[in-house]
Amino acid sequence: MELKAKGSTSIKALLVEDIGVCRLVLSTFLLRLHCEVTLAMNGKEAVDLFLEGKKFDIVLFDKDMPVMTGPEAIVKIRAMGETDVKIVGVSADNHAMEAFISAGADLFVPKPIRMEALGPIIQDVINKKTNDMV
Template identity: 35%
Template sequence: MSKTARDSSMNDAKNFTALVVDDTAIIRKIEEMLLNSKGFKTKVVENGQEAVNTFIEGNSFDVIIMDMEMPIMDGIQATKELRAMGVKGLIFGVTSSESKSDIQAFVEAGLDEYFPKPLDFVKIDNILKRLEK
């Protein structure tokens, strides 16, 4: 293992859990792989309703990566419902939308932070810094 790989692994998540919520299979897989490579234990679901149901079933996560635009229940509504249920985990919104009003509505729904897609290692490191505070 190189010194760089060793140094970056020291900052990896230790027993943190993440829920990935996205309707696009390839995005779910990429985000899951990025999070897992940083040490997160990860679950993936396809829409906001599945995310809400996951919490109703008694699950909890340190981090939720929530897509904004999804069928059945979008990220804005799912974030509102999760916060209304008392979910305290960090919710990071992601979207490829450039609509400032939609992004503002997403943030106001209860996000801890918003990231433009795609999620990458730099953004995951920012998530880890928030978790470690």
């Protein structure tokens, strides 16, 4: 499912989260930050989107999901040569950072995520995209 904010930037975000409340909160934050948001319920759905040729500027992955975990999906996505996409691991699990970083994530943000934490990450993606166009 894709969601677009009014006046959205060209930033394409993929949110991979199996819990409805977390999906709602994070997608609302991303929309407020003017991202175009695609939702996936688990890691396999995320990997399938990349296999279909979809491109994203940033992906937020939950850790523990049914079918395929966030770190498992990250390994597969990086193995496809997707090195330009910023991947952010998101979890309430105390040991999640190590799992995400060793899988190939660029960053880890503990849950609950606050808008103040997500804003600068999205701004970095916007800045990088702007610089790549120059």
